[in-house]
Amino acid sequence: xxxxxxxxxxxxxxxxxxxxxxxxxxxxxxxxxxxxxxxxxxxxxxxxxxxxxxxxxxxxxxxxxxxxxxxxxxxxxxxxxxxxxxxxxxxxxxxxxxxxxxxxxxxxxxxxxxxxxxxxxxxxxxxxxxxxxxxxxxxxxxxxxxxxxxxxxxxxxxxxxxxxxxxxxxxxxxxxxxxxxxxxxxxxxxxxxxxxxxxxxxxxxxxxxxxxxxxxxxxxxxxxxxxxxxxxxxxxxxxxxxxxxxxxxxxxxxxxxxxxxxxxxxxxxxxxxxxxxxxxxxxxxxxxxxxxxxxxxxxxxxxxxxxxxxxxxxxxxxxxxxxxxxxxxxxxxxxxxxxxxxxxxxxxxxxxxxxxxxxxxxxxxxxxxxxxxxxxxxxxxxxxxxxxxxxxxxxxxxxxxxxxxxxxxxxxx
Amino acid sequence: xxxxxxxxxxxxxxxxxxxxxxxxxxxxxxxxxxxxxxxxxxxxxxxxxxxxxxxxxxxxxxxxxxxxxxxxxxxxxxxxxxxxxxxxxxxxxxxxxxxxxxxxxxxxxxxxxxxxxxxxxxxxxxxxxxxxxxxxxxxxxxxxxxxxxxxxxxxxxxxxxxxxxxxxxxxxxxxxxxxxxxxxxxxxxxxxxxxxxxxxxxxxxxxxxxxxxxxxxxxxxxxxxxxxxxxxxxxxxxxxxxxxxxxxxxxxxxxxxxxxxxxxxxxxxxxxxxxxxxxxxxxxxxxxxxxxxxxxxxxxxxxxxxxxxxxxxxxxxxxxxxxxxxxxxxxxxxxxxxxxxxxxxxxxxxxxxxxxxxxxxxxxxxxxxxxxxxxxxxxxxxxxxxxxxxxxxxxxxxxxxxxxxxxxxxxxxxxxxxxxxxxx
Numbered sequence: 001x002x003x004x005x006x007x008x009x010x011x012x013x014x015x016x017x018x019x020x021x022x023x024x025x026x027x028x029x030x031x032x033x034x035x036x037x038x039x040x041x042x043x044x045x046x047x048x049x050x051x052x053x054x055x056x057x058x059x060x061x062x063x064x065x066x067x068x069x070x071x072x073x074x075x076x077x078x079x080x081x082x083x084x085x086x087x088x089x090x091x092x093x094x095x096x097x098x099x100x101x102x103x104x105x106x107x108x109x110x111x112x113x114x115x116x117x118x119x120x121x122x123x124x125x126x127x128x129x130x131x132x133x134x135x136x137x138x139x140x141x142x143x144x145x146x147x148x149x150x151x152x153x154x155x156x157x158x159x160x161x162x163x164x165x166x167x168x169x170x171x172x173x174x175x176x177x178x179x180x181x182x183x184x185x186x187x188x189x190x191x192x193x194x195x196x197x198x199x200x201x202x203x204x205x206x207x208x209x210x211x212x213x214x215x216x217x218x219x220x221x222x223x224x225x226x227x228x229x230x231x232x233x234x235x236x237x238x239x240x241x242x243x244x245x246x247x248x249x250x251x252x253x254x255x256x257x258x259x260x261x262x263x264x265x266x267x268x269x270x271x272x273x274x275x276x277x278x279x280x281x282x283x284x285x286x287x288x289x290x291x292x293x294x295x296x297x298x299x300x301x302x303x304x305x306x307x308x309x310x311x312x313x314x315x316x317x318x319x320x321x322x323x324x325x326x327x328x329x330x331x332x333x334x335x336x337x338x339x340x341x342x343x344x345x346x347x348x349x350x351x352x353x354x355x356x357x358x359x360x361x362x363x364x365x366x367x368x369x370x371x372x373x374x375x376x377x378x379x380x381x382x383x384x385x386x387x388x389x390x391x392x393x394x395x396x397x398x399x400x401x402x403x404x405x406x407x408x409x410x411x412x413x
Numbered sequence: 414x415x416x417x418x419x420x421x422x423x424x425x426x427x428x429x430x431x432x433x434x435x436x437x438x439x440x441x442x443x444x445x446x447x448x449x450x451x452x453x454x455x456x457x458x459x460x461x462x463x464x465x466x467x468x469x470x471x472x473x474x475x476x477x478x479x480x481x482x483x484x485x486x487x488x489x490x491x492x493x494x495x496x497x498x499x500x501x502x503x504x505x506x507x508x509x510x511x512x513x514x515x516x517x518x519x520x521x522x523x524x525x526x527x528x529x530x531x532x533x534x535x536x537x538x539x540x541x542x543x544x545x546x547x548x549x550x551x552x553x554x555x556x557x558x559x560x561x562x563x564x565x566x567x568x569x570x571x572x573x574x575x576x577x578x579x580x581x582x583x584x585x586x587x588x589x590x591x592x593x594x595x596x597x598x599x600x601x602x603x604x605x606x607x608x609x610x611x612x613x614x615x616x617x618x619x620x621x622x623x624x625x626x627x628x629x630x631x632x633x634x635x636x637x638x639x640x641x642x643x644x645x646x647x648x649x650x651x652x653x654x655x656x657x658x659x660x661x662x663x664x665x666x667x668x669x670x671x672x673x674x675x676x677x678x679x680x681x682x683x684x685x686x687x688x689x690x691x692x693x694x695x696x697x698x699x700x701x702x703x704x705x706x707x708x709x710x711x712x713x714x715x716x717x718x719x720x721x722x723x724x725x726x727x728x729x730x731x732x733x734x735x736x737x738x739x740x741x742x743x744x745x746x747x748x749x750x751x752x753x754x755x756x757x758x759x760x761x762x763x764x765x766x767x768x769x770x771x772x773x774x775x776x777x778x779x780x781x782x783x784x785x786x787x788x789x790x791x792x793x794x795x796x797x798x799x800x801x802x803x804x805x806x807x808x809x810x811x812x813x814x815x816x817x818x819x820x821x822x823x824x825x826x827x828x829x830x831x832x833x834x835x836x837x
Contacts, residue, residue, distance in 0.1 A: 147713060147795075149713065150712070153716045355786065367653070372646065391793045394719055394724075394728075396728075
C-alpha cells in the first residue's frame with residue numbers, strides 16, 4: 001500500500017523543527033519495525049513482547065527522558081511549548097500500541113506539571129528528573145477525582161469526588177484514601193500522581209512512590225482494553241510524601257486534565273490511524289455482490305468516508321488544543337478555566353469522533369472486525385477504554401457542566 | 414419501575430410458552446451461568462467452564478429438543494404458531510445472561526428449522542436427527558455452514574445473488590451427494606458441532622434457485638475437517654472456525670427439500686436469525702439496565718446519586734427509553750414471523766418480511782451500540798471493568814450488529830422493500 005497517513009491526515013507542522021522531526025521519525029520507525037509490521041507475532045507473544053517493545057522505545061531510543069530538562073540529563077522537551085511535538089509522539093505510539101502510548105502519555109502529563117527549576121525548594125522535578133533520565137523503566141499512574149459513593153460526602157473538584165486527602169505531618173505530608181482507582185497501571189506503577197485535597201480543602205496534586213509504607217494494591221482489574229497497563233485499585237493509609245511535595249498552585253488539577261485530554265486524544269487518534277490503514281487494505285481487497293471491491297460500492301464508500309473524516313477532524317482539533325496549551329497562557333483564573341474547558345471539549349470531541357470512526361469501520365469488516373487476527377478489534381477496545389476512563393464518571397455530563405460554567409457563568413450546577 | 418421485566422412488550426403477543434418457561438429458564442441462568450460468565454472470556458478455547466454450562470442448559474434442562482415435534486421426543490416449538498415469539502423469549506433470557514451462549518443455542522436450531530417449520534417440513538429427516546438431540550445426555554450442537562472465504566455476506570444476500578457466488582459444490586453420484594468446499598465462521602464450528610447444514614450449489618455460477626441445495630452433513634463423516642476456534646473480541650461461548658468438505662458423501666435424501674424449495678426454506682432462516690438477534694439485544698439491554706441502575710443509584714456526582722442529577726438523568730433516561738422502544742420493536746419483529754401463515758401475514762420468504770425484519774434488527778443494533786457505549790461512559794473509570802458486565806455486553810452486541818451481512822445489507826434490504834429498488 002502506498003498510502004501515507006501523514007499526507008492523508010494532514011496537520012499543521014509549523015512548530016516542527018529538525019530535532020523534532022528526527023525524534024518523530026525514530027518513533028515511527030520503532031512503531032513500524034517493532035509492532036505494526038509484526039502484528040501477529042506481537043499479539044501472540046504479547047505478555048513477553050509488550051515490556052520488551054516498551055523498553056526499547058522508552059530506554060533504548062530514550063523517549064522516557066524526553067521531557068526532562070537537558071541540564072538534568074534529559075532531552076529538554078519540558079515546558080508547554082512542546083505540546084504539539086508530544087501530541088505527535090502520542091499519535092505515533094498509539095498507532096503501534098495504545099497501552100504503550102497511554103503509559104508514555106501519562107508520564108508526559110505528570111512531568112508537565114513539574115517546575116524543574118523552582119527556586120523555592122519545590123523538588124518534585126528534582127525527585128523525578130533523575131528517575132526519568134535513568135535507564136530504569138518508570139511507570140506512573142494517575143488518580144483523578146471521580147464518582148463518589150452514596151452516603152459518603154467528599155470534597156469535590158467541580159462536582160467530582162476527591163477520595164484522597166493530604167495532611168501536614170512533620171516537615172512533609174501524609175496521604176490517605178480508600179479504593180482509589182488510577183486511570184491505568186495501578187498494579188504496576190512505580191509512583192502515583194494523586195489528585196487529593198490539602199487539609200480537606202482545595203484540590204492539589206501529590207506524588208506517592210509505589211513502595212511507600214501504607215500503600216496497598218488491590219487485585220488486578222480485567223478491563224475491556226489496555227490490559228497490558230495492569231490496573232488495580234490502591235489504598236493509602238497515612239502515606240508519607242516528604243520526598244516529593246504536593247503541588248498546590250491554582251489550576252494544577254485543571255492543567256493535568258488538559259494534558260491528559262491532549263495526549264490520550266493523541267493515542268486514540270494514533271490507534272485510529274492504524275485502524276484506518278487496516279480498513280483501507282480491507283476495502284481494497286474485499287469484494288461484495290460477487291465482484292465489486294468494497295471501496296467502489298457507493299454505500300461502503302460513504303462509510304469509509306465517515307471513518308476518514310472523523311479521524312482527520314479529531315487530529316486537527318487536537319493540534320488546535322496543542323497550540324492552545326503551547327501558547328503560554330497569561331496567569332489567572334480565567335486563563336486556567338479557558339484552557340481546561342477547551343481541553344475537555346476537544347478531548348471529548350476527539351474521543352467521540354475516533355470511536356465513531358471505529359464503530360463505522362467495523363461495520364464493513366464483518367467477522368474480520370471482531371476476529372483478533374485482524375487486529376482492528378484491539379484498537380476498538382483500547383480506544384473505548386481510553387474514552388471511558390477519561391470521562392471518569394457520568395459520561396459527558398460533568399464536562400458539559402464545566403463548559404456551561406465557563407461560557408454562561410453558571411454558579412449552581 | 415420496579416423491575417426490568419416491566420420494559421414494554423405488547424401483552425397480546427406473549428405466548429403460552431413464555432408464561433410457563435421464562436421463570437424456570439431465568440432461574441437456571443441466574444444459578445448456573447451468570448455467576449460464571451465473567452470467566453468465560455479466558456475459556457474461549459478450552460470451554461472447560463462453558464461446556465458444563467451448556468450440558469446443564471441444553472441436555473439437563475432439555476432445550477436442545479425444544480424444536481422437535483412431541484412425537485419425536487421434543488417440545489413441539491417449531492410446529493407451534495408461536496415459534497418466533499417462543500424463540501424470542503428463550504433468546505432474550507439467554508442474551509441477558511450471555512449472548513455467546515444464546516447464539517450457540519439458537520444456531521443449533523437454525524439448520525433444523527429448514528426441515529421443521531411448515532410448509533417446509535421433512536419428517537424423514539426429522540426422524541433421522543431427533544435421536545441425536547432428544548436422546549442425548551450432553552449438549553449437542555448443530556451449525557449452519559454458510560459463509561465462504563470469497564463471499565462474505567453473499568449467501569445471506571440470496572435475494573439478489575441467487576447463490577451465484579457459492580463455491581461449495583454438491584454432485585449427485587448414485588444415491589449420494591458428494592460435497593466439496595470450504596466454509597468459515599459458522600457459529601458452533603471450531604469442533605463443537607455434530608451436524609452441519611450446508612448451503613451448496615449443484616451448478617457453480619448459477620443464480621437459478623433450483624441449483625441451490627441445502628444438505629445435512631454429520632460432522633464425523635470422512636472428508637469433514639474442522640479447524641480450531643478463532644479468538645474473538647467477545648462471545649467466547651460461540652466457537653467459530655474453518656470447515657473443509659473433501660468428497661464428503663451423504664445419502665441423497667439428506668438434501669432438505671429439493672430443487673427450488675431448498676432455497677425457499679433456507680431463505681426463511683434470514684428472518685429467524687434476525688429476530689433472534691433482536692432478542693439477544695433486548696436481553697443484553699435488560700441486563701445493562703440492571704447493572705446501570707445499581708451504579709447510578711449508589712455512585713454520586715456533587716455528592717448526590719448520579720441518577721438525581723438532571724444532566725445524568727437526561728442520559729440514563731434516554732438509555733432506558735431506547736431499551737423500552739427496542740423491546741416493543743423486537744416483539745413486533747417476532748410477531749411478523751408468527752403471522753406468516755395468517756391471512757393478514759406474509760410468507761417468511763417475502764421481500765416484505767425480510768425487509769421489515771432486517772430494518773428492525775438494524776435499528777435495534779444501532780441503538781444497542783449507542784446505549785452500551787454510553788452506559789460504559791456513565792460508569793467512566795468502571796465502564797471498562799469486567800466486574801460491571803456492561804463492557805462484555807458492549808463487545809458482544811457489536812458482534813450481533815456485524816453478523817449476517819451486517820448493517821449495510823440490512824440497509825439495502827430495507828431500501829429494496831420500501832423504495833422498490835431494482836438494481837441494488
